[in-house]
Amino acid sequence: MAGMIQHSELTFETPGRGTTDVTDAAQAEVRKSGTLSGTALFFIQHTSASLIVCENADPQVRRDLEAWLIRAVPDGDPLFRHTAEGPDDMPAHVRSTLTATSLTVPIVDGRLHLGTWQGIFLYEHRTHPHRRRIHLTITNT
Amino acid sequence: MAGMIQHSELTFETPGRGTTDVTDAAQAEVRKSGTLSGTALFFIQHTSASLIVCENADPQVRRDLEAWLIRAVPDGDPLFRHTAEGPDDMPAHVRSTLTATSLTVPIVDGRLHLGTWQGIFLYEHRTHPHRRRIHLTITNT
Amino acid sequence: MAGMIQHSELTFETPGRGTTDVTDAAQAEVRKSGTLSGTALFFIQHTSASLIVCENADPQVRRDLEAWLIRAVPDGDPLFRHTAEGPDDMPAHVRSTLTATSLTVPIVDGRLHLGTWQGIFLYEHRTHPHRRRIHLTITNT
Numbered sequence: 001m002a003g004m005i006q007h008s009e010l011t012f013e014t015p016g017r018g019t020t021d022v023t024d025a026a027q028a029e030v031r032k033s034g035t036l037s038g039t040a041l042f043f044i045q046h047t048s049a050s051l052i053v054c055e056n057a058d059p060q061v062r063r064d065l066e067a068w069l070i071r072a073v074p075d076g077d078p079l080f081r082h083t084a085e086g087p088d089d090m091p092a093h094v095r096s097t098l099t100a101t102s103l104t105v106p107i108v109d110g111r112l113h114l115g116t117w118q119g120i121f122l123y124e125h126r127t128h129p130h131r132r133r134i135h136l137t138i139t140n141t
Numbered sequence: 142m143a144g145m146i147q148h149s150e151l152t153f154e155t156p157g158r159g160t161t162d163v164t165d166a167a168q169a170e171v172r173k174s175g176t177l178s179g180t181a182l183f184f185i186q187h188t189s190a191s192l193i194v195c196e197n198a199d200p201q202v203r204r205d206l207e208a209w210l211i212r213a214v215p216d217g218d219p220l221f222r223h224t225a226e227g228p229d230d231m232p233a234h235v236r237s238t239l240t241a242t243s244l245t246v247p248i249v250d251g252r253l254h255l256g257t258w259q260g261i262f263l264y265e266h267r268t269h270p271h272r273r274r275i276h277l278t279i280t281n282t
Numbered sequence: 283m284a285g286m287i288q289h290s291e292l293t294f295e296t297p298g299r300g301t302t303d304v305t306d307a308a309q310a311e312v313r314k315s316g317t318l319s320g321t322a323l324f325f326i327q328h329t330s331a332s333l334i335v336c337e338n339a340d341p342q343v344r345r346d347l348e349a350w351l352i353r354a355v356p357d358g359d360p361l362f363r364h365t366a367e368g369p370d371d372m373p374a375h376v377r378s379t380l381t382a383t384s385l386t387v388p389i390v391d392g393r394l395h396l397g398t399w400q401g402i403f404l405y406e407h408r409t410h411p412h413r414r415r416i417h418l419t420i421t422n423t
Contacts, residue, residue, distance in 0.1 A: 003144055003285055005178055005281075007249055037287055039323055039419055041180055041245050045256030047196040053383040055329040055375055060364040064372050065379060067361050072213070072354070079208050082201040090205050093196055097206060101194040101259075102245050104323050104384050106419045108289055113417055115327030118383075135254055137180055137247045139280075139421075140287075144285055146319055146422075148390055182321060182386050186397030188337040213354070220349050223342040231346050234337055238347060242335040242400075243386050276395055278321055278388045280421075 048092030056119030092125035155265035189233030197260030233266035330374030338401030374407035
């Protein structure tokens, strides 16, 4: 199965601001593709939700990251003029810019080659629930 | 046209600090390459200008992002010692590190597969105009 | 040598918080692979160390970046609850999220196609020394 490129779409219903672990869903796509060696490109098609690779063992880590982001990019900051969609809208764009829209992970032995404590998370930055799409491109040269 | 890799260079004259939309120029390169399915790697060859994926409809979003960055990484901050090239030089390096130097976007149906509200922007972080180069690598496995 | 994908691992012993230039080690891997045209994916398998592309001429730039990060994400910040591993642990996760876990660089004429002043650095965010692994995936379509 050399020289293959496969596109798929992972869709998630977020419960509002916070992280959703997408590692297992992505590992399942890699397995289905039959790719033993290659790369997986995660591309989130939004500008107020983003991707992070983060510690996956203690949920406090993501809670603390959120606490830091709330302080660094406060909702309703009078600095912002793009406020028509609510006090969390512009902070969501800034947070997305500070984290990742695009992320590539090696595939080795048929699996995403993550470190022991790494998970891949969709980060919803809006306070309300949203449907979010991550485009996954698996390449096997 | 399988197994193709194509390198090209997009050059932009920036008017000083701020964003330049490079989406159309990149879409034109993808079209010219004849790639229907693949990936496009954007790599900016500078350390005081960077790449962002951002909301492309309301210019206030990028104005607000700039306002946030100016406050978070102030020009002329006495914290900085690397000041020989001016008060905006070291902040430009910090801003580049907080945003992206490298960005990969899927190509589907012959186009960069962006979300509806996503644009790709070159972010000039220096106050004076510069000529900036983005290296574009289009891969079609 | 078309349609090749090569995985290798670069290992570094960091002396504690700060940057290690990994450009030469990566260029050597590219040379060994015999790849003239392609891409190199750097993926760091940790969540408290990360990757940056940064100015490589004046070490003050990285010293100033560190000064900014220390102020923006203070060690021992009472905001953080994930403190069992020490006051530098949670800041290391935040710093990793603000910089890069995954980075792709074009290969042109058998070399990483970096700008004149660009180097690739492993950024250790913990205060104590660690062994860190960067997975390098060289693709030659």
